Amino acid sequence: MDDALIRALLAGTGLVLATAPLGCFVIWRRMAFFGDATAHAALLGVALALALSLPVGLGVLAVALVFALLLFRLTRGGEAPDTVLGVLSHGALALGLMAVALLPDAQVDLEALLFGDILDVGPRDVALVWAGSAGVLAVALWRWQGLVTASLNPDLARAAGLRPERDDAVLTLLLALTVALSLKLVGALLISALLILPAAAARAFARSPEAMAVLAAAAGAVSVAAGLALSVALGTPAGPSIIAAAAVLYALGRVVAR
């Protein structure tokens, strides 16, 4: 195996540490649109960072955080307004694409932004992904009991003296951070797929929330490895190959669990 492939494998498995537990919450709390919208808004962050000559990662993180918090405020205290989220999600995507195109000198590889370029990650990216994912995982584990309780029924958490609104805000921040970590690897369009598909594949085999998160991590790691292998064998782009592998895993799981 060449170095790029090893780095891709390392980065992908590191990212899965964050996307597996968060993906479970995205599914349990029906936040798929939320993840999508935040990921799409990250494109605006790229454009903004390049226009201001700031580090791209910083711009992505800042815009993802701001947008996620805006969405959080918008959706708090009521059922998720699907239409509003849909408008914001696709509006952010369209605006982000326009903003990137308006940048001088065409300094951006649009395909890499949309679908990621995991085979192009450097040693620093790998270290960053592992550090970021470990941080996300640590906070998720720290707030785990409260987050799971509130996913079931927020009033159960409140009666126990917890503050589910605060945990919701923490989850929102973790999602924004994960989006920022994922953008370079799988791209704006496939981030929420990486969150949802492994967790969905794990559901049929899990009997507890914790088992689902662990199985989602395993499914995610297998998808990364299988997707990279597919990508090498068929010459297909790596990001979509990983998601395709996860989709096949999900389908296989449905058949086996039956």
Place this chain on the structure above:
Amino acid sequence: MSGLRAMSLVALERIVVAEGGRQILSGVDLAIDRGEIVTIVGPNGSGKTTLLRTVLGAVRPRAGRVRQAPGLRIGYVPQRLALDPTLPMSVGRFMALPARPPAGAVPAALAEAGLPDIADQPLASLSAGQMQRALLARALLSDPDLLVLDEPTAGLDQPGSAAFYRRIESLRNARGCAVLMVSHDLHVVMAASDRVICLNGHVCCEGTPESVASAPAYRALFGEGTRGALALYRHEHGHSHDHGTRDG
């Protein structure tokens, strides 16, 4: 401030709650003392659930004060649990939310709530009655000073409801915890209550079940002057009429 109020587990003073421009609770006073069973009755949309959620701290009142005794432990039994099928949850795992109970506590709590040791079963496989008792068992695990139950017998038949309220009463007698609950089963629940509060946006009246039941204004209390308690009871269990209100 009276001494009695100061000793209460929870005291609500002149609570006003509004949602979307509609005033749901106006000027409600409520104090729960140690060990008493208080039942809130009232027509649909009268603010019963909102009042419970205010006690929990889930609703922030627009005016008034909510005071909890320091270190108060509340055991909450929601009306129903909307269990998302994507969330795998066994009975035993549910019992450990949000605090992991000591070893052996879960089978004991299940038994106290009238269930066999079904900790390994998926929560989604329980019947309505079993689910209600599982919710009660989870609430008991925190060794609560105050049990808060929101229509705990919704979905149970009348003998099932009566048995559930007898269980609540014997739990109170054994543990000394206070109980605050909302109910539609006026006749059944009143026998098991120390105090009944009739709510309709404000406290219409309150007192012992006997004093409430024997009061000349009994019909007016429960039916807002148009329907008696029996009619309300029949309404809840019989045909459905739209009275332009929604369940609060």
